[in-house]
Amino acid sequence: MDEVELKRIVWRSRRGLLELDLQLERFVAEDLPQLTEPELVLYRELLQYPDNDLLDYLNGRSECPNPRLWPIIARIRAAQR
Amino acid sequence: MSVPVRKFDAVIVGAGGAGLRAALQLSEAGLKTAVLSKVFPTRSHTVAAQGGVSASLGNSEPDHWHWHMYDTVKGSDWLGDQDAIEFMCREAPNVVVELEHFGMPFDRNADGTIYQRPFGGHMSNFGEKPVRRACAAADRTGHAMLHALYQRNVRANTQFFVEWMALDLVRDADGNVQGVVAMEMETSEIYVFQAKATLFATGGAGRIFASSTNAFINTGDGLGMAARAGIPLEDMEFWQFHPTGVxxxxxxxxxxxxxxxxxxxxxxxxxxxxxxxxxxxxxxxxxxxxxxxxxxxxxxxxxxxxxxxxxxxxxxxxxxxxxxxxxxxxxxxxxxxxxxxxxxxxxxxxTCHYQMGGIPTNYRGEVVVDGNVVSGFYAAGEVACASVHGANRLGTNSLLDLLVFGKSSGNSMIDFIKTAPKDLPELAQADVERSVARVEALNTRAGGVEVNDARSAMQATMQKHCGVFRFKDMLADGVAKILEVEKLVQNMVIGDKSKTFNTARLEALEVENLIEVAKATMISANARTESRGAHVRDDAADTPQNPNGRDDENWLKHTLWYRAGNQLGYKPVTMKPLSVETIALKTRSY
Structure with missing residues (x-):
């Protein structure tokens, strides 16, 4: 993934909900540099979900309908502890 | 220097509820309408609104717009303008039903009508007992509203410029607004969006405080741009807080x-x-x-x-x-x-969560300065001060504000555009040059203050000196301190000078907007020596003459903060509604 795309992903981690901003900010700072190319693609895909759905996935309140994204969701959740 | 120009009938900055509602009005009228947004429209902060939108539909029990108006005036601690409040409460049932027709999935009663629930401060029969007035879509009302309005805008051919940040307002020598200077984030290229009419719907600036429920995007960009363009900010001392945020x-x-x-x-x-x-x-x-x-x-x-x-x-x-x-x-x-x-x-x-003040407008969404409409300039939603929330907003009135004033400003813009000359006038260059120079200063400055440090200093100062409960001496110190912080902001430096998605520069530009709001808030709060609504001072106590510390004799007026020289002015509260009698001053108690 080229640098522009990476920076675009960083900006798109800014959301309409504070709870998402806080969680994704930490994830972006701490984990993003370590992600593999396929993981980055999955994270980019996850960012396509509406804010409320995304928050529910990250809080474990509901399950993301796409199982391929479960590992990246688990990783974001783990970054909070 | 030559900045490329894109031309439209209307340009709207901000794609939350107010911006989208206004854009829909304009696009459906066949006008060429551009909407600029830092983030994808459905990720605007409107998405955080859960509670609902109020309208006296009376689906569950008797209700009346006049009762809603009474509640809103009382909630505002009588600082709200009664013409704008009457307008909003009368329009509420129309805009909610309209939204229903746009596909908004409201919760429903068994008979198919919109379900309504009670909400703090909303009463029947002029404050008698709680009434069910809030219409909601589960706990996702704001989210559903954004989706319904966005889809409708796509259908109406609104042109979206997503991941664009507006930088500055463009005014000609006579003060008429000609559009905005804006930056495409991906390339850092700067364009002028020239239009016959310009609307700011950029939301609030809760990020001036260390503790805020606002998303990171809520940096008061419209307020910063307006202040730099010589437009005063109204009633900026009034912010709603919640006692317990992490x-x-x-x-x-x-x-x-x-x-x-x-x-x-x-x-x-x-x-x-x-x-x-x-x-x-x-x-x-x-x-x-x-x-x-x-x-x-x-x-x-x-x-x-x-x-x-x-x-x-x-x-x-x-x-x-x-x-x-x-x-x-x-x-x-x-x-x-x-x-x-x-x-x-x-x-x-x-923790701060809502800004009652903003760019001074009337209920038609026209920006009004010193009694005169600023030609071509409009504002709606949290960035605007119509003023319907006065010193304190009632729950569910914020989503209503977006719909009513988004629509009314859209209509005002249509009327204005129709009477404007067919061709856009020659673009005034002075503001464009100033804006480009502002970005250039950030690009070229070597050595200075880190953006995070400047922002943290501002947020800590606001939280400590101008938070939910205010003290005379702390405010006075706060004014001196925030002016010191401003010097840090003026000397910010960014390490990353690259052109693509330069978030460091974007954040610096946001802090330049926030500091204007912070100054307006601190200076306005220091001057208002009473307690009213959300502005509560230790030295303005509850006395028989001034119940709750409210001093109507001296302070029943709107504050206006002017950036130039940090001057303050005042204007009277509009006590006369459009068609009914004034809701007379009373002590606010529930």
């Missing part, structure tokens, strides 16, 4: 935690609410709790290395009760405070 994060801890037995403690572990409210203690009303918390912090009994918060303790509760009755709170505390509340208390602090 310190350092801003995520709210529901009042239900205190209902379940949560106790507030200071640095020595004392249950301090026993001193402030011997009977209700930790269950006292929001303002009493906020005031006690701030007093403890100010008197040096705050917790943590900076002594800047207190603790909400539920460690004495049965862990099973916490897990079953307060599961969300445990999750929030672990995530955002790094504390398991079963084992240790949660750091909390009063």
């Amino acid at each position: 310190a350092g994060a801003g995520v709210l801890i529901t009042e239900g935690v205190r209902g379940e037995g949560g106790i507030l403690r200071n640095s020595s572990g004392e249950r301090f609410m026993e001193r402030y409210a011997p009977n209700a203690k930790d269950l006292a009303s929001r303002d009493v709790v906020s005031r006690a918390m701030v007093t403890e912090i100010n008197e040096g009994r705050g917790c943590g290395p900076n002594k800047d918060h207190v603790l909400l303790d539920i460690t004495h509760l049965d862990p099973e009760v916490i897990k079953s009755k307060l599961p969300g709170i445990r999750e929030i505390s672990i995530k955002f405070a790094g504390v398991d509340p079963i084992k240790a208390p949660i750091p909390v602090v009063p």
Whole structure:
């Protein structure tokens, strides 16, 4: 993934909900540099979900309908502890 | 220097509820309409609104717009303009039904009508008893509203410029607004969006405070741009706070935690609410709790290395009760405070969540300065001050504000565009050049203040000196301090000078907007020596002559802060509604 795309992903981690901003900010700072190319693609895909759905996935309140994204969701959740 | 120009009938900055509602009006009228947004429209902060939108539909019990109007005037502590409030409350049923027809999935009654629930401050028969007036789509009202409006805009051919940041307003020598200077984030290229009519719908600026529920995007861009362009900001001392947000994060801890037995403690572990409210203690009303918390912090009994918060303790509760009755709170505390509340208390602090003031407009969404309409300039939503919320907003009136004033400003713009000359006038260059120079200064400055440091200094100063409960001396010091912080902002430096998605530069530009709001807030609050609505001062106490510290004789007026010289002006509150009698001054009590 080229640098522009990476920076675009960083900006798109800014959301309409504070709870998402806080969680994704930490994830972006701490984990993003370590992600593999396929993981980055999955994270980019996850960012396509509406804010409320995304928050529910990250809080474990509901399950993301796409199982391929479960590992990246688990990783974001783990970054909070 | 030559900045490329894109031409439209209308340009709208901000794609939350107000911007989208206005854009829809314009596009459906066949006008060429551009909407600029820093983020994808459905990720605007409107998405955070859960509670609902109020309208006196009377689907569950009798209701009337006049009762809604009464509640809103009272809620505003009589600082709201009664013409704008009448307009909003009368329009409410129309805009809600319209939204229903746009595909908004409102909760419904068995008979198919929109379900309505009660909400704080909304009453029937002029304050008699609670009424069911709030229309909602589960707990996702704002989200559903954005989706319905966005889809409708796509159908109407609104042109979206997503991931664009507006930088500055463009005014000609006579002050007429000609559009905005804006930057495409991906390339950092700067364009002028020239239009016959320009609307700011950029939302609030809650990020001026250290503790805020606002998303990171809420940086008051419209307010900063307006202030730099010589437009005053109205009633900026009025901000709504919630007593318990997680310190350092801003995520709210529901009042239900205190209902379940949560106790507030200071640095020595004392249950301090026993001193402030011997009977209700930790269950006292929001303002009493906020005031006690701030007093403890100010008197040096705050917790943590900076002594800047207190603790909400539920460690004495049965862990099973916490897990079953307060599961969300445990999750929030672990995530955002790094504390398991079963084992240790949660750091909390009063937290800002809504801005009542903004760009002065009338109920048609036209920006009004010194009694005159600014030709070609409009504002709607949280960035605007119509003023319907006055000194304090009622819940569910914010989504209503977006719909009503988004639509009315759209209509005003249509009328204006129709009478404007067919061809756009020659573009004035002075503001364009100033804007480009502002970005260039950031690009070229070597050595200075880190953006994060400048922002943190501003947020700490606002939180400490101008928070939920205010003290005369603290405010006076705060004015001096925020002007010092402004010097830091003027000297910000960014390490990354690259062209593509340069978030460091974007954040610096946002801080340049926030500081204008911070100054306006501190200076306006310092000057207003009464307590009214959300502006509560220790030195403006409850007396028989001035109940709740409100001083109508001297302060029943709107503040106007002018950036040039930090001058303040005042204008009268419009007490005369459009068609009914004035709702007369009264002490606000519930």
